[in-house]
Amino acid sequence: MAKIPVQFTLNGAEKAEFIDGGTTLLNALRDKIGDTSPKGGCHQGTCGACSVIIDGELRLSCLTLAETCNGAAITTTSGLSQDGVLHPLQRAFLDAFATQCGFCTPGMIMAAKVLLDHTPDPSRDDVVEALSGNVCRCTGYEPIIQAVLTAARSNSQNAA
């Protein structure tokens, strides 16, 4: 079957690839482009480990066909640190022990980033709701919730 061209920006950089028809964005990112930060946990939409941000919205890359992302701006967790300095969310996850095996972490961080982009000062309920599509089998969630709240506070202190 003929290969299909796809082109989008990934963390600000132009990417162009030829893929097989029906390739999910998750597989295109991991196997073709080499960004392994989105994880394939279930490929069914239930774990959230593959979450990425497409044109400002949280999406599941395992259920998104790469071809439908032509021209889109995609953000993954691997694009968050700047010049070796961790993003406040990454720093807060480390400091709060919000990551154990780490498999859910990139998806959690994507979900949290979209939340903080729209709601810089979220309540605990806002955080719980924002993370409700992401499963963690290690931490028991509380450290993750605290990490997101801490990152929000550090963002607002930096902005002040």
Add this chain to the structure above:
Amino acid sequence: MALALQTFSTVKDANAALKAAGTRYLGGGTLVVRAANEGDVSVSGLIRSTEPALSAIIVSGGKVRIGASLTMAAIARHPDLSSLAHAARAVGGPAIRNMATVGGNLFAPAPYGDFTVALLALDSTISTDDGEVPIETFLAKREDNHAIVTAVGFGLPVDGGFRFLKVSRVKPKGVSVLSIAAVLEQAPDGTVSSARIALGCMADRPMRAKAAEKALLGRKLTSDGIAPALAVASDGTSPITDPIATAWYRNEVLPVHLGRLLLA
């Protein structure tokens, strides 16, 4: 297996392409791409249309028309649809809501289809290029539908007239044990003058609780007033059994939750 995706600028051309064997329409893909990931080889080609009307919400003169490609997130944040926002927010987590379309929800088998339960209570009409059909007719024969659904239409309920409840075990978001939507009108003396009640998970697709609707007419929304309706709430149901609940359990708890919704 490779899946060929074809995109058409008009619904007409997309409908023509859907006549080929093995093709399915692609909405948000939360069910159809999931099925492909799970190894469903019955679908070899996906078709979609980018016709702008599919993505338009029109609210005018108390009537609403929602294009089939609109997502649950878009409905939840639309200022004129605030009375339906909690039903749209009942679907999945944030990422699913950014992808899940109204069109796809009409085809979602139980335990899914929560927003369709709301559409059924709202007495919606379903539009295709062949015309409009009442939602009940559409749901009864949805397996035979090969035309792209372009929009759903309904009258905006009066303030407080629309009620919706989704019961799930996982908080804040989880698959439905059941969902209930009701559109009620009351006479000045508080008695119910019209009632449409729709149930999710109480059959393989959303269904109406017609016996309960009838038993509510002329009654007040008090514990005594709604008792006859609760007694017949499970008439005609045939609930699903899944890892969330058995059919028996769903029938047992339906009157409890319907009662809470009616007294809320």
